[in-house]
Amino acid sequence: MIFVEVFFSEVDTMAVGKRLKRKDADTKVTGEAPYAYDLSFADEHYLKVIRSPYAHARILEINIDYKKLEALNVTSGTVKDIPEKGKNILHVIHDDWPLLAEEVVRHVGEPVVILVGKTLKSAEDASKYVSIKYEELPVVFDPVEAKDHPTIHIFEENNVCSHWQQKNGDVEKGFAESDIIIENEYRTPAQEHAYIETQGCIAVPQGNDSITVYGSMQCPFYVQRCIAEVLGLDWSKVNIIQTTTGGAFGGKEDVPNQIGSLAALGSWLIRKPVKYILTREEDIETTSKRHPAVIRYKTGITKAGELKAIKVEVFLNTGAYATLAPAVLYRAAMHAAGPYRCENVDVQAYAVTTNLVPFGAFRGFGSPQVLFPAEEQMDRAAESIKMDPSDFREMHILKVGDKTTFGQTLHQSVGLEETLKKAREESEWYKKRKPTPTIKEVLTDQKKGIYRRRGIGIATIFYGCFLGAAGKIMSRSGAYVQAEPDGSVRFAVGTTEMGQGMITVLSQIVAEELGIEYERVHMTPVDTSRVPDSGPTVASRATIMSGRALQNACEKLRALIYEKVAMKYNANTSDLLIKDYEIQDQSTQKVILSVTDAIKLVYQERGQVAVAGWDVAPSTSYDNEKGQGDAYSAYAWCTNIVEVEVDSQIGTVDILNIWAAHDVGKAINPQTLEGQIEGGSLQGLGYGRYEEIIFTPKGRVLSNNLGTYLIPTTKETPKIHSIIIEDPWSEGPYGAKGIGEQPLMGIAPALTNAITNAVGIRLNAIPATPERVWAAIQEKIKEEEK
Secondary structure, three states, rough: OOOEEEOOOOOOOOOOOOOOOOOHHHHHHHHHOHHHHHHHOOOOEEEEEEEEEOEEEOOOOEOOOHHHHHHOOOOEEEEHHHHOOOOOOOOOOOOOOOOOOOOOOOOOOOOOEEEEOOOOHHHHHHHHHHHEEEEEOOOOOOOHHOOOOOOOOOOOOOOEEEEEEEEEEEEEHHHOOEEEEEEEEEEEEOOOOOOOOOOEEEEEOOOEEEEEEEEOOOOOHHHHHHHHHHHOOHHHEEEEEEOOOOOOOOOOOOHHHHHHHHHHHHHHHHHOEEEEEEEEEHHHHHHOOOEEEEEEEEEEOOOOEEEEEEEEEEEEEEEOOOOHHHHHHHHHHHHHOEEEEEOOOEEEHHHHHHOOOOOOOOOOHHHHHHHHHHHHHHHHHHOOOOHHHHHHHHHHEOOOEEOOOOOOOOOOOOOHHHHHHHHHHHHHHHHOOOOOOOOOOOHHHHHOOOOOEEEEEEEEEEEOOOOOOHHHHEEEEEEEEEEOOOOOOEEEHHHOOOOOOHHHHHHHHHHHHHOOHHEEEEOOOOOOOOOOOOOOOOOOHHHHHHHEEEEEHHHHHHHHHHHHHHHHOOOOOOEEEOOOOOEEEEEEEEEEEEHHHHHHHHHHOOOOOOOEEEEEEEOOOOEEOEEEEEOOOOOOEEEEEEEEEEEEEOEEEEEEEEEEEEEOOOOOOOOHHHHHHHHHHHHHHHHHHHHOOEEOOOOOOOOOOOOOOOOOOHHHHEEEEEEOOOOOOOOOOHOOOOOOOOHHHHHHHHHEHHHHHHHOOOOOOOOOOOHHHHHHHHHHHHHOOO
């Protein structure tokens, strides 16, 4: 059951702020939407990848029985078959990720050989005629152990592919002035994206040494660059078209670089279309996950509750290749101290390579890993002085005019206090929050046959919207808007729809800007040949960046329409205004004609009907040497409250309610926004309660299907109370900020804090499985017995 309470302004608009039906709802529900698997091309072939069975090994020989492959009509490809002008590199941030292993494999599942057959079965059958000899090498899987490892060097000599820091004041002086110091080590797991559609691409040669690749992806321009560089082609000869994408959550940001390039290489070798769709097992075993992390956290406070010092060490497990780790680590470092005022902070964050599958982007992008310990520490600090944890947070949360711990002054759109008050009010926090029991009280209840106890927990979090200073080189976005002779409008952008509702929201912005009916606005499929490189669809940036680019384009088109109308009706362009789908002359207060008729007029007058828009994000900067700067141009804010019931005898945890209060700036479409809150909250619940990738001692993913990797289902879904707060950001379309990431980020710590309130135990690792909760209770009992 979903409960929604919205606190936002009623504005007289035509489309923005309305609960309009999703543009893609019907085609997805009926099955008409074409996914990559559904597409087919004449003489299509299929790809099979032979992968390393070892986590770290030297390749001694690759033996291929070409006669047997020829009999099966199968073509093979190794690193030697990459074109002479091409590169065996998949560029993300560092150029350390090969398309095909050449001399050494660094993780289980690394691609070594590709096989291309007329049927998938023939390609799979051919794999028995490929023999690879390896020499196993020593492995390291833990990031703390891998950092500065004396003999295993995966990335340069210290295995550290990125380092970010945050420094403020004198942290040792802060601890010296503290009455109470709380220090703990926390661990967070790898999390699988579990998107409904697995990874997949189809590469189609176009003649004249050009190629088009269709696929399920978030970032077509990433894929374009990688394929061009692997094949040694001009970028203008590589076209990428996004197919309907069945979920992504970050997992289709960098991985399609590999999937698309493997398909493209196969297609290039045989000059025919090649389809590569991963099975669920292959997808889970070999593609990116959320980075596991080890976080050492130290907090100092006074007896009066003043937050004096925060010191954090973050060790992000990158896996075998850096991929997006430097960008993920930047966000982790910026969010590690939480949304609080503290004058003395030292955050040292490291991305460390290991011999596990490369980890990558996942909703929240480094923030969930550090916000779990940050919010646990805040609760433990409040507990140490016997203060209500919500009141303790309220003492320290950021407000307008405050500086973040990394020195950025917040001038506007800081709605955290409002989210805290609304969440507390809606959840009846003070009524439901009982004193945390001692283990003795829990045992006393057990003797009475009382095993199930309720608790309620809280987390207040923030999220730096968009790419921030670390990614500002990509903080641009293009758009194209074209009016049609019948008065309808089509537009194109470079950001992608992957289930979040972008097409709908951007259509509302175009409809509002041009004053036409929402039903008459349509988005064309995302295609790299239609708009310039618009950066990735990540960091909750699609609505803002593409929205601003569309506003820029619509402003130009509106001016062109006004010009023709003014000439025809002897009016001044400065007097013209669109209202209620009509163009009015403000000087006479009369309606001239409908916008639809105005567009027809432009065609009759042979006027320009298509324009391009462009947007660059507001300036940001960060000095990593000083650990200070304006890290992001805007922030979203959230308070999560979770209510649980814990069985103290067996450790099971039932989640009863989630209250999720979000400051989003402006809700362009409250309905799709609520969908983001609900879906993100449930995914956060999975991260905190259920989900954990299990690796074997040899580094292979053991939980490689949805029967062994558990995610919450409808049965486990609690009541989710969505609370929307609008504190507009002046730079966003109609005041909007991002919403895609933060619904997930605060659920895990709110959950573990609720478990503490129920049964009096603390967890330093997630997920809060029954085994982990039960073990913590038993450990507490042993301590009591001592």
